[in-house]
Structures are given as structure tokens and as C-alpha cells.
Amino acid sequence: xxxxxxxxxxxxxEGALAEGASVVVGSSQAAKVEAAVKRLGDGASGGAVNANDxxxxxxxxxxxxxxxxxxxxxGDWGSARFVGSxxxxxxxRRPARWACASGAR
Numbered sequence: 021x022x023x024x025x026x027x028x029x030x031x032x033x034e035g036a037l038a039e040g041a042s043v044v045v046g047s048s049q050a051a052k053v054e055a056a057v058k059r060l061g062d063g064a065s066g067g068a069v070n071a072n073d074x075x076x077x078x079x080x081x082x083x084x085x086x087x088x089x090x091x092x093x094x095g096d097w098g099s100a101r102f103v104g105s106x107x108x109x110x111x112x113r114r115p116a117r118w119a120c121a122s123g124a125r
Contacts, residue, residue, distance in 0.1 A: 025052040053066040
């Protein structure tokens with residue numbers, strides 16, 4: 021799962037697909053998601069998500085389903101809220117494990 025549908029996020033999704041992964045891309049801008057999914061082709065899906073809104077995050081995660089890796093590259097840097105929402109979401113679903121890392125510019 022890649023949060024960010026252009027720039028670094030798109031490049032990460034493209035690289036993951038090249039290695040045989042399926043990817044889910046997300047962005048607050050639905051048009052960017054649609055364009056990214058179209059460019060990425062088979063194995064890619066996505067949806068709009070506001071990384072600063074807990075209900076939007078939960079809906080996106082519910083729609084996306086299970087995932088092995090999460091890469092957060094969204095330009096609005098709502099990563100703290102996203103990680104908090106991810107913890108709440110995963111605690112209700114009791115996955116085997118998950119991890120998230122984010123970096124700063």
C-alpha cells in the first residue's frame with residue numbers, strides 16, 4: 021500500500037509492481053489516483069483518502085483490505101494521524117503484525 025500517487029509514491033508503486041507485488045495507491049486527489057492506477061496497469065488499484073481525517077483513513081483501509089507493507093509519501097504529511105488511525109484500525113482486526121516507518125524531508 022502506497023499513500024501518495026505521484027512523485028516518490030508513484031515510483032515506489034511502480035517498483036513494487038515490477039517485483040511482482042500488487043499495489044494500492046491513495047491520495048487526497050481522486051484524479052491523481054485514477055491517473056496513477058491507469059499508468060501502473062495490472063496489479064494496481066487505489067482510492068481517495070484524506071490522511072488528516074480518521075473516518076477517511078478507516079474507510080480507505082477497509083476498502084483496501086489486507087496489506088503487507090505501507091509506504092507513506094503523501095505531501096500533506098498527515099503521517100502522525102495516519103499512523104494513529106492505522107493502530108486503531110489494526111487493533112480491531114488483530115493482524116499478525118504490521119510496521120510503519122516515515123521519514124522527513
